[in-house]
Amino acid sequence: MVGANTLRLYLTCIRNTLDAAMCLQNFPCQEVERHNKPEVELKTSPELLLNPVLICRNEAEKCLIETSINSLRISLKVKQADELENILTKKFLRFLSMRAEAFQVLRRKPVQGYDISFLITNYHCEEMQKHKLIDFIVQFMEDIDKEISELKMSVNTRGRLVATEFLKQFI
Amino acid sequence: MACLERASPALKEILLKLYRANKSIEIDHHLYEFGSVEYHIQSSASDEHHMYLSISTPLLSQEVLLPYGISHHTKQMITAICSDVVEIIEPAKEGYQLTLRLDFSKLPSGKDTLKVIAEISAVQAIILSSRLKEMLMNVDSHDTFQGMYKPIKLVYRPSEPFFIVRQPQKFIAVFPIHFKDKPDVIIATTFFQELMDVGSSEKWAKAPPCCWSPIPPPELRGELFEDLSTTGGFVSFEISSWHVKGKKLDKTVWSLLNFYAYVKFHVKSTRSFIQRRMRKRLEGLVELLHKRNIKEVEVEEEEEEQSRKIQGCKCMIRISNLPKPTVLKRRYNAFSRTIKRIRSRIKIQGFGRFRRRWLKMPKFSSSMGYTKLE
Numbered sequence: 242m243v244g245a246n247t248l249r250l251y252l253t254c255i256r257n258t259l260d261a262a263m264c265l266q267n268f269p270c271q272e273v274e275r276h277n278k279p280e281v282e283l284k285t286s287p288e289l290l291l292n293p294v295l296i297c298r299n300e301a302e303k304c305l306i307e308t309s310i311n312s313l314r315i316s317l318k319v320k321q322a323d324e325l326e327n328i329l330t331k332k333f334l335r336f337l338s339m340r341a342e343a344f345q346v347l348r349r350k351p352v353q354g355y356d357i358s359f360l361i362t363n364y365h366c367e368e369m370q371k372h373k374l375i376d377f378i379v380q381f382m383e384d385i386d387k388e389i390s391e392l393k394m395s396v397n398t399r400g401r402l403v404a405t406e407f408l409k410q411f412i
Numbered sequence: 413m414a415c416l417e418r419a420s421p422a423l424k425e426i427l428l429k430l431y432r433a434n435k436s437i438e439i440d441h442h443l444y445e446f447g448s449v450e451y452h453i454q455s456s457a458s459d460e461h462h463m464y465l466s467i468s469t470p471l472l473s474q475e476v477l478l479p480y481g482i483s484h485h486t487k488q489m490i491t492a493i494c495s496d497v498v499e500i501i502e503p504a505k506e507g508y509q510l511t512l513r514l515d516f517s518k519l520p521s522g523k524d525t526l527k528v529i530a531e532i533s534a535v536q537a538i539i540l541s542s543r544l545k546e547m548l549m550n551v552d553s554h555d556t557f558q559g560m561y562k563p564i565k566l567v568y569r570p571s572e573p574f575f576i577v578r579q580p581q582k583f584i585a586v587f588p589i590h591f592k593d594k595p596d597v598i599i600a601t602t603f604f605q606e607l608m609d610v611g612s613s614e615k616w617a618k619a620p621p622c623c624w625s626p627i628p629p630p631e632l633r634g635e636l637f638e639d640l641s642t643t644g645g646f647v648s649f650e651i652s653s654w655h656v657k658g659k660k661l662d663k664t665v666w667s668l669l670n671f672y673a674y675v676k677f678h679v680k681s682t683r684s685f686i687q688r689r690m691r692k693r694l695e696g697l698v699e700l701l702h703k704r705n706i707k708e709v710e711v712e713e714e715e716e717e718q719s720r721k722i723q724g725c726k727c728m729i730r731i732s733n734l735p736k737p738t739v740l741k742r743r744y745n746a747f748s749r750t751i752k753r754i755r756s757r758i759k760i761q762g763f764g765r766f767r768r769r770w771l772k773m774p775k776f777s778s779s780m781g782y783t784k785l786e
Contacts, residue, residue: 325602328595329686336690343698377701388693395689396599396682400606403678408611408619410667411655 251298252379258294258306259315259375265363268311279312279362304382305355312362314348315378316355319385329392330356333385346374357385418666419533423451423465427529431516436460449536452508461517464501466508469536471543482510486542493531493538494519510539541665547576548583548656548665563632565639572672573639577631583651584631585668589644589675597644599679604647620649620664647671 270276271286280289291308298320305316319334321327334357341347346365348358359378366374422443430437436457443451448470455463487500490510496518504511514532519525544566563575563586575586589604591597604624611622626645628635655664 324598328598332595332686333690333693336687337694337697340694343694344701346701380700381697384693384697388689392686392689395685396602397606399682399685400599400603400678401610403603403674404607404610405616407607407667407674408616408622410663411619411660412616 247298251296251302251304252382254296255304255306255382256375256379258296259313259378260372262291262294262306262308262313263361263366263371263375265311265313265361265366267363277311279314279360280309281307281312281314282360305352312360314352315359315361316352317357317382317385318354319356319389325393325396326389329389329396333388333392346377418537419530420445420449420451420536421533423453424530424533426453427514427533428526430455430463431519431525431529439463445536450508451536452505461515463514463516464505464511465514465532465535466505466511467536467539468508469539471509471539482539483542483546485546486539489538489542490535493535494528497528498532510535537666541662541669544576544665544669545661547578548651548661563635565635574668574671575632575635579631581652584629585649585651586629586632587647587671588628588639588642589647590642591644591679595683596679599682600644600675603675603678604645607647618654620651620655623648 267277268280268289270278270280270283271289272283280286284290289310293305293307295303295305297303301318301320303318305314307314307316319330321330334351337344338347338349338351338357341349346359346361348360351358361374420443422445426439426441426443430439436459437455438457439453439455441451441453443453445451448468450468452466453463454466490512491498491500497515499513499515501511501513512532512535519528547564563577565573565575567573571590573588575588577584577586589600591600601624604622607622608624610616611619623629624645624647628640628646629648631648632640632646649668651664651668654660
């Protein structure tokens, strides 16, 4: 119950922050002529960057939101209670990151210290609905947690079934 | 190799083909199987009834080296398949541990034929398991050794040795587990913990007690460092006399020999299961993202269509709300305007005023109406 409450608060906080931060507009690159780059990645012009916001649910789970004039980067650290969850999380998020083109807003490599990162630019905001993008990110976070838990349970269940079958041979 | 199936499928197929052939076939096959197992099958057209099967397989233990590599007990077990059909040729062919002469003319008829052929195809498994069977058969033996029993190292592959430690009234089989990848180690460790949990329950009290530890068990003290350095810990099974009685001996030995293969197969299947699950989830998440944005566009288009429909129907809605006499009056006025338009097709300047004054329809006063008195 407490866990569910803190999760709700955590997600609501992220949603509200994204709602405020996702005000992006087209801004050509100041360094290179006729180029248009996400300023949050370059970080060459401090006047184009906003203060990053770090939202922590606990020591293991946190979300970093970095905003600039034309782009927004969201980095997530997912909770990993034991070694099995650790490898499952790593495998799954790496699997998704390698197929980032299917998601459009997903970054191929997570920011250092985090498990997965999103990069949203003004072009994404023009093609997609802002509030729907935020809904997707929040839903994504919930789904990841759920999927990791389900995977862990499935692996344990499979192990138990296989162990049962192995021991049957002795009886 | 101590794989999960005893009979070699390729060997079985060739033996069946030879048995079913109406006339004698000239055959000289070399079969190579996983685990450095080699078969040589020879059959000549001149000798209709006999064929020769030679087998070369790595032996399980390094301790006992016999001149022909096969113990007397193993030879007895092989001959016991079907003594009429199987005959051991000594010495074996060069490069092989065992050569058998098979006489298919003496095979029993019916279902037993297939059974015998299957057992002949499983001769490699018999050779491999015989050494362990000999050891486990003497579990109740009362030879006493003072102090600790020395572990016997059984090696099939250099990277996968396991130990049999003899103790009073039981044997302990210890398997050092080694995996290269960390995820494999974790999946295997999860499996071993489940194995311990299941084995310790009341329902499985008859199964051999199982134990997993990340450090070498005390029984293996004094063994070589290379044998004791592992990534996946050590799994131990306690085999008592109950587990080796009668037909259970064969099953127990086969399960122990196949333990490594079983674990590796489970780890591999779990990895492929995780991969399938992730792929399915990826499709779901991508669909979710696109659905959210497509659905919004569709809803907007629907709303636009509906608003257009509502504008077209406005007047109809308003008329339907009015009282009937008013509706009739409006219709009459519209009709009379239409008639007038039809009549006065030619438009003359100023004629309209003339028409309104002199050509209008007389109004008849009704009893209900009010006439103002001048």
